Amino acid sequence: MTNDKIGWKGVALPIIAVVMIFGVGYIIGQYQKGNALPQGIGTGDDDFWTIATTHPSWAADAVRTAPVLIFTHSTNCDPCIEQADICDSVNERYSTQISYFDFVSGIDPEAPACFDAYDPDDGTHYIPLTVVLTMGPDGAILWHSWEGVVEESTLSGWVEQAIEYNEQYGSGTYAR
Secondary structure (H helix, E strand, C coil): CCCCCCCCHHHHHHHHHHHHHHHHHHHHHHHHCCCCCCCCCEEEEEEEEEECCCCCCCHHHHCCCCEEEEEECCCCCCCHHHHHHHHHHHHHCCCCCCECCCCCCCCCCCCCHHHHHHEEEECCCCEEEEEEEEEEEHHHHHEEECCCCCCHHHHHHHHHHHHHHHHHHCCCCCCC
């Protein structure tokens, strides 16, 4: 005689296992894309910074309508050329949702103000400098910056989070 009853454990346990496998796979995929955990707000290395700085007026104005990606570089350094391709690709992907500023150091008059405001270690200025700005709680401008090459997946993850923060705290309209 056979028992045709499977019972709730016989059904529930395989379902739970499948959900866990897909969930872990999704998390790993997001991590590989640079999107595993949303960037927080604070002063840590993985945060959008609330560190006081004097934002250039053009940047403060632009971030009120859309997140901002700023790239300051030279035209002849290898890391700058590599980062230019990355920033152009990220801008192309999010062009309807961000404002993008591309400044050549030593040529564009806005470049020195970028280093003065957004140097991540507040020390010697190195190119390329890449910056993401967005709106935060209570009208605060949140920012994060890097000197050197930033992987495209990492930069895309920060831009996506900036867009989410803008939708939550800013205009969310992307009217430029």
